[in-house]
Amino acid sequence: MIWDKEAECLDRRQMEEVQLTRLRHVVQRVYENVPFYRQALDNKCVGLNHIRSLQDVSLLPFTTKDDIRNNYPYGLFSSPLKKIVRLHASSGTTGKPTVVGYTKQDIELWADMVTRLAVAAGAREEDVAQVAFGYGLFTGAFGLHYGLERLGATIVPASTGNTERQIMLMQDFGTTILVSTPSYSLYLAETAQSMGIDTRSLNVRLGLFGAEGCSEEMRQVIERIWGIDAVENYGMSELIGPGVSGECQCKEGLHINEDHFYPEIIDPITDMPLPYGELGELVITTMTKEGFPLLRYRTRDITSLNPEPCKCGRTLVRMTKVQGRTDDMLKIRGVNVFPSQIESVLVGIREIGPHYNIIVRRKGYLDEMEVMVELADDTLLEDFRKLEGLQNMIRHKLRVILSIDATVKLVQPRTIARSEGKAKRIIDLRGKENTACAEL
Secondary structure: OOOOHHHHOOOHHHHHHHHHHHHHHHHHHHHHHOHHHHHHHHHOOOOHHHOOOHHHHHHOOOEOHHHHHHOOOOOOOOOOHHHOOEEEEOOOOOOOOOEEEEOHHHHHHHHHHHHHHHHHHOOOOOOEEEEOOOOOOOOHHHHHHHHHHHHOOEEEOOOOOOHHHHHHHHHHHOOOEEEEOHHHHHHHHHHHHHOOOOHHHOOOOEEEEOOOOOOHHHHHHHHHHHOOEEEEEEEEOOOOEEEEEEEOOOOOOEEEOOOOEEEEEEOOOOOOEOOOOOOEEEEEEEOOOOOOOOOOEEEEEEEOEEOOOOOOOOOOOEEOOOOEEOOOOEEEOOEEEOHHHHHHHHOOOOOEEEEEEEEEEEEOOEEEEEEEEEEOOHHHHHOHHHHHHHHHHHHHHHHHHHOOOOEEEEEOOOOOOOOOOOOOOEEEOOOHHHHHHHHO
16 A cells, blocks of 8 residues: 555656755745855855756755754744744753744644655554654654544554553553554563563554664564564654654665655765765755755764665665664774664574663773673573673674674663663763762
């Protein structure tokens, strides 16, 4: 089933014609309505007359999260506040959050984009969808809510928290679709087990997961535990929220709604465009948003693009699963390490659970990395020889993948803190420990 066949199955030439028209439109819109972009375009001596082909997008200035924060709260809005019907914001870890605004047309667009992705993933009108994202300034819950509701599905706006109640609602309401982060789905399953409930006995058949990365190995664990199809979607509040891209049932990449979001891949070091198939940083231009359009937004996410038509019939360009983030990449003794690499090793080992932390410290002038992971069965703690063998095996597998040594610490089940939102995997203590010592 294809929700919008005319748009989702355009041939490449037709898509590029749509994109060029819309790209020129958004350049004109921000130049006329957003002082920040007017100055940035003037500084580069770029005007609408310079955008003659899609390749000319490289002439446009980049936009970063700092640009949004520096124009807090409404400096990048291209519509007057009286036309803005909704505000959302990301939860910034430092300083002010990034604020985004939506006109009525933006809200309609948002629902349409998510409906496309939900249908591609396998959602249907007869489904009961339980949204276990937090409702509030975070865009995740509202985006999936709108899209599934537009499809005609029954929505259970459970929000986050009260995990035992979530399980009860699944039982009582006959939930068929779970909307959450991948890590929370594991916590839900763990809670159900403690309640004596087999997750595979529930009616859930489809998981629409987002807001954090999910390796292929982690997907397989979730599908096995729940007995469901686990499908990933992608988005961020700066661009629209969820609705930028998502997997279809073929699970061979995330289809980008590229008639509304123009994607590029650039080298994050040189800022130069990279061809299809090359791994680099994803950059998105929002071509049809009214309230908060962005030119060449640097997502910091590492992925690649595939323009070949999918077996599902859609011709939308596909992005590979996000490999990591340029700002989450760990530099350990000169080696680039992404958390997704570590996860791919850990979740394939049956003696350990899917919950882990990555702790980085600096001793003297050297960085040291410790991977803390839970045992699946605490009886293993009683056999030192087996425990040591398991640690050595994990350490070896990590060295093969990462090309560096890591300390492996095995802990009892349920030792590592659970999260109802995005999982916090990395604890980087470099600098903090030295600072603490200096203060003593």
